[in-house]
Amino acid sequence: MQPFAEDARQDPSAADSRWERIAPGVLRRRLPQWDATVGAVAGDSGTLLVDTGSSLREGAGIRADVAALLGSRVTRIVLTHPHFDHVFGTAVFSGAQVYAAVGVRELLARGTEALRDDAVAHGLLEDEAGEAADVLVRPHHPVSGQLTLDLGGREVVLVNVGPAHTEHDLAVLVPGSPDVVFCGDLVEESGAPQAGADAHLSRWPAALDRLLALGGEEAVYVPGHGALVDAAFVRKQRDELARRSAPQSGQRGT
Template identity: 40%
Template sequence: MQFSLTPFTELRPGIWRAVAQPASVTIGLVVGSTGALVVDAGSSPDQGAEIRAAAAAVAGVPLVGAVVTHAHFDHYYGLAAFDDLTTYGHESLLAALEAPQVAEETAGLGFAPDRLRPPNKPLALARLVDLGDRHVELVHFGRGHTAGDVVVIVPDARVIFTGDLLEQSAPPAMGPDCFLKEWPAALDGILGLVREDTLLVPGHGEPVDRVFAFTQRAEISAVYGQVDYLIGRGVQLEDALAAGDWQFDDETIAAVLPIAYAQLAAEGKVPRTQLRLLPGH
């Protein structure tokens, strides 16, 4: 597995961004007058240590903590490198380390799962981090990309780190642990804070503006809405790709359709077989 980290570049005064491989994940750094906060921690404890060293060299003030935007490995598994500081993440991240896929993922990344650490200051809804002349708001607007998405808001700089609730470099990752129906509502929490000059920093890709965010919110909502519509028409899963009007490419939709059908089935929505009338009836 190839690990690397680009140099931190400044997006706005005191707001920095780097990109960690594998998975091209955004790493954020928010610097205030008395402390700095790292946003997301990379894919392994060793990479987390590299991120910590690079952030400390840029910040010019002590690192006081790190926050993880959600439980996926590329954002979470480096958090152990910050365990002597205050570390934040949604409370669901504690149980996420017990998931069956963790051992397989860590083996593929080249380290043992017992090196992982959960956030030592988990949050349910929100926390405030004091960096001196700047404060950072950590907010869980609800389930979306995962059960525990946390958004990092820097009000004075008009910057929001969205994690993978938004993605710019590829379509949003609508995996089996997403909550497709609820995702747009989580994005609405972000969009309610967005002004014309707000900079949104997604979990993967380049920073975006409010037009991009509104558009992607509508596209995610349209996936759920289109599947709901097709089920109501009696369209079976195997026919849905050809039958639907989709906002994303065929590969993305083919991957999410079984997830969407399963989530709607859990709500009691399943396609009904359409009976054909006999001639003359």
């Protein structure tokens, strides 16, 4: 693994221009190239990061931004699903505890070649993809139902809502004014939801019903790709997925 040194002090205004403030202490960034979302939730005892980007270099940039904007280290990481553009930056966050849906640890233990190959197929440089795959951190904490984490002065709720976009989908609720729901790729705004070989299309609408029950009508929903959306958008996407899955109920993928 290429050594990524702890980040030098940088101008917070430069980092601030890359991040969107959703609620007090709740930020997100749309990363370049694949427009994937990463989120940051600040607590008194550290920062929780939602997803980590598509490479170690991208993860290091996220780490530097969090230090500049929030003045804290990332102590916890939530992986919404095991696709390269959401997990390949994890290894740069030394000492962070990693949470993911139950089954992700076992999936990664069987090998990361498929993730590496998918990253290269989507345009990540082969050496960067190989480097990230070789050191990819397996989650320390599997989430099978619902888990509440205390960040110090604020709680977040992790909810296993899959399978849907993948075999292993996790959502994050940050209660507040407004409530914020990080959806991973269960919701996409910048394009149609992507249903690959590991998707469960027929079960996806029910997962979005669970998201809506989790956040309610007034929440801000943060998609895995694209702009912030509301409950009406999630409901519309749920209905579109139900129509897509109707002719092939019981089948996976598209």
